[in-house]
Amino acid sequence: MEIKFPKGHILFEADKIEKNIYFIKKGIARAYSYSEENQITFWFGKEGDPIVSMKSYVSNEKGYEDVELLEDCVLYELKTEKMHTLYEQDIQIANWGRKFAELELIKSEKRLISLQFENATQRYAALIKNNPSLLLRVQLSYIASYLGITQISLSRIRAKVK
Amino acid sequence: MEIKFPKGHILFEADKIEKNIYFIKKGIARAYSYSEENQITFWFGKEGDPIVSMKSYVSNEKGYEDVELLEDCVLYELKTEKMHTLYEQDIQIANWGRKFAELELIKSEKRLISLQFENATQRYAALIKNNPSLLLRVQLSYIASYLGITQISLSRIRAKVK
DNA sequence: TCTATTTTTTATCATTTGTTAAATGATTTC
């Protein structure tokens, strides 16, 4: 089912059980959590990417993240409950769900390794290389937090790289 | 199928396609990759944990990690190929594989968030809290690299915390 | 266009972490 939401819409809220998962047809989104005062963005998704509150999707528990739409978005919506029913009934869909989780896992593992292997400058360079459009569509404060540094530190890196 | 390996055994090698996945019945292991000269440990597994070269398991591609056994180990071995056959034939097993990937994904995502949210001191404190036995079974240089810092930096943190 | 607001950059200083080298502790091997 296709749905539209405006820029700024909060699709998921932390500490809620989310009933749906989404796929992005058009637009861009971020997931973030709170650490004391400040938000920390740890995920971006754009066209073709899934939006899932993993804790809700996997074990029907409260999630730890907000998801905010950063542009006007067109999404496909799927009911988690319906998917779980289908997983039990249809082996093709069960294997689709398996593949889906596996591919997300590889993405997450790669990101983990990059956070451990590379310093902030290298991570910024890698982001520009692998996802240049992100820089054009998302404000730098979110990107800094995604890279695990402050915005001020990102500014310094950008000034040096020029 | 149950197999034993001695401490120090290299179970997986980077840039190879691994044909098996394992579960740890007894012992402890680490996964690491190389960055220029030095190894970086990014995963530990102990009793009950799976040992999987994700790239091999998911897409039959060369992995990016070595896995070394840090104690004499007893493992269960499963052939990846056989599992993929079963996934196509048996919906129960397909859903087991789905759950398996999903739970690993949540672990990975949590770790990612911790790396981004917490400084080295906090990550060390969290490790002590969540996995105190690791400190007793694994040498500090591996733990430092798992925490994303040098061993010297970990020593300083330990000296301060005392 | 002009103003108000938000975003990004710059500057300064404190803190953390990295690097190199050396000292101390612990473990293994003969």
Next chain:
DNA sequence: GAAATCATTTAACAAATGATAAAAAATAGA
């Protein structure tokens, strides 16, 4: 048990990052 090897800590200095404040640039709205 002494020598050799490996693991851990300490020291000194350099580099990177954080915190705070302020300036500059960009954006949004009237």
